[in-house]
Amino acid sequence: MAGWYLDPQYRQLVADFGSLDAVFALQGERLTKDPLSEVIRIERGGVRYYVKRYWGAGKGLRRYIGRPRVKAEWQNLKCFAKWGIPTAAIVAHGLERRAGAFVRGALITRELDHTEDLALLANRDDPRLAEPGWVDGISRQLARATRTLHDHHFTHNDLKWRNLLVNDRGELFFIDCPTGSFWWGPLLRYRIVKDLACLDKVAKHKLSRSQRLRFYLQYRGRQRLNAADKRRIRQIVEFFEGRE
Numbered sequence: 655m656a657g658w659y660l661d662p663q664y665r666q667l668v669a670d671f672g673s674l675d676a677v678f679a680l681q682g683e684r685l686t687k688d689p690l691s692e693v694i695r696i697e698r699g700g701v702r703y704y705v706k707r708y709w710g711a712g713k714g715l716r717r718y719i720g721r722p723r724v725k726a727e728w729q730n731l732k733c734f735a736k737w738g739i740p741t742a743a744i745v746a747h748g749l750e751r752r753a754g755a756f757v758r759g760a761l762i763t764r765e766l767d768h769t770e771d772l773a774l775l776a777n778r779d780d781p782r783l784a785e786p787g788w789v790d791g792i793s794r795q796l797a798r799a800t801r802t803l804h805d806h807h808f809t810h811n812d813l814k815w816r817n818l819l820v821n822d823r824g825e826l827f828f829i830d831c832p833t834g835s836f837w838w839g840p841l842l843r844y845r846i847v848k849d850l851a852c853l854d855k856v857a858k859h860k861l862s863r864s865q866r867l868r869f870y871l872q873y874r875g876r877q878r879l880n881a882a883d884k885r886r887i888r889q890i891v892e893f894f895e896g897r898e
Contacts, residue, residue, distance in 0.1 A: 658748030724759035797872035809845035851893035
C-alpha cells in the first residue's frame, strides 16, 4: 500500500511529483547516495527542488518496526515549522509498504534561495565569520531555535554546521533531521549535551571562547552561568574527547 501527498500549491508539478512512481522515475543531479537512499536536485520553472528517495529502512525487523527515516524526516520538518523554526518547505512526501514492510519512500523540499551551509563557510574561512555583528545575529537565531527544540523535549541528534543554512540576509534555517526524536529524563539531558557538543565541534575552531560562551548564555536565556551551567559546559567540551 502506498500513501502520497503533494502540497496543493504545487499541483502544476503533478506530472513530476504526483506519485511515488513518478518521483522514482525522475532524473536529476545526484548529490548523495548510500545503500539505503539518495538525494538528487532538479529544476522546474526556474525553481530547484531536492528529492530524497529511500528504498530501504535497514535489515531485518527495521523494515517493520519504528518510523522509516523518510517519514521521520518529513514529520520532524513539520514540527520545526509548527514551532516557528525556519526550515525548507515540504513539497511532497510519502512511502510504500508491502505486507507491513517498508519498500520505498520519498521527500521533496523546495530549495531555500541564496543559502549555504555553515560548514562550507567554515571550510573556506568566510569573512562573515570574522564579523562580530554577523556572528552574533546567527548565534541568537541558533540559540533560540535550539532552545525551542529542547523545550519541546526534542533533540536533533545531528546538529552539525552542515545542517544549518544561512542566506544572504543573515537568516538561519534548520534542515536534514531524519534521526531527531523526542526524549525525557536522563536520555533527554544526554541528547541535549550531544546537540550542543555537535555545534561546538566546529565552533571551537572558528569562534572565540567569548562567542561560544555568549551562545550558551543566549541558549539558556541568562546573563551569567550558574553551577549547573558550568557542569553542562564541561560535559559539552568533553563529549567528543578521544573520538575525534
